[in-house]
Amino acid sequence: MAAKLAHYIATVSGIVFVITMLNYYYSVVLFPEGNPSIASAARCASLLAAYFATRVVLVTFAGAVFTKPLAVGLTTLVVSYLEPIAASFQRSKSLVAYSLINVASQALGTGTSAKMTPGAGTVPSSGATAIVGEGTEVNGWVLPAALVIEVAAMVLLTIWRMKRLEIAPGTERG
Numbered sequence: 001m002a003a004k005l006a007h008y009i010a011t012v013s014g015i016v017f018v019i020t021m022l023n024y025y026y027s028v029v030l031f032p033e034g035n036p037s038i039a040s041a042a043r044c045a046s047l048l049a050a051y052f053a054t055r056v057v058l059v060t061f062a063g064a065v066f067t068k069p070l071a072v073g074l075t076t077l078v079v080s081y082l083e084p085i086a087a088s089f090q091r092s093k094s095l096v097a098y099s100l101i102n103v104a105s106q107a108l109g110t111g112t113s114a115k116m117t118p119g120a121g122t123v124p125s126s127g128a129t130a131i132v133g134e135g136t137e138v139n140g141w142v143l144p145a146a147l148v149i150e151v152a153a154m155v156l157l158t159i160w161r162m163k164r165l166e167i168a169p170g171t172e173r174g
Contacts, residue, residue: 001159008056013049020045036108047104054097054151055080061154064161094142097150103138 024041055076062075083098093099 001162002155005057005060005155005158008060009053012056013053016049016052017045020048040107040109044104044107047100047107050147051097051100051104054100054147057151057154057158061158064158064165094138095146095150097147099138099143100147103143 021041024038024045028035058079059072059076062072066072066075080098083096086092086096087098087102093102
């Protein structure tokens, strides 16, 4: 189960990263003036890949909870549509995966202009505060820590649920 999930995450993240970098290349070819650096594009691609990795885990978790594919899809969609609303609140924006989209957007300088403060950057892994927009901040260490905890909890609950349903191997009961 864990190997299959790791494979899906690696595949989806890799595809998202490559496609984002390909889009960056075409934007540089078509609009050569005023482009962000390759490092900014790679940072944006990495953040987008991390966001979609959380979606893979969410789909897998929903699949372990519900038996009907429609329920799995609807649950994933509802959570994905509610996350931007949660990200609009100051207290929860450092706790939801959608904040990765906001930070990725700022990595390329799109949307509202990001303000740089000393010791701050647009990368959450910098350990500082990442400025997302006017008056909105995402804490640079809380977001990755929260996402790691959320993803780990969903993976562990998925494995537990599948073993309980005797879907996963190694669940022989005596």
